[in-house]
Amino acid sequence: MDMEVDLIFKIAAIGILVAVLNQLLVRSGREEQGLMVVLAGLVTTMVLMVRQISDLFDLIRRLFQL
Numbered sequence: 001m002d003m004e005v006d007l008i009f010k011i012a013a014i015g016i017l018v019a020v021l022n023q024l025l026v027r028s029g030r031e032e033q034g035l036m037v038v039l040a041g042l043v044t045t046m047v048l049m050v051r052q053i054s055d056l057f058d059l060i061r062r063l064f065q066l
Contacts, residue, residue: 010048014041 018041025034060066 007048007052011045014045017041 018037021037022034025031025037
């Protein structure tokens with residue numbers, strides 16, 4: 001259960017950091033860099049999620065001995 005809460009906090013921290021950096025870059029006239037920061041945050045979050053989904057599939061495979 002600790003890992004699930006940890007994952008939620010990691011995703012929230014990434015979201016907050018990306019939002020702040022994006023706003024700073026957009027307000028300074030660097031919209032392109034802001035978009036790149038958003039994309040990097042999205043990719044990082046997806047990597048975290050893919051790892052967890054992979055672990056879930058492994059657990060299901062072991063549970064049903066497939």
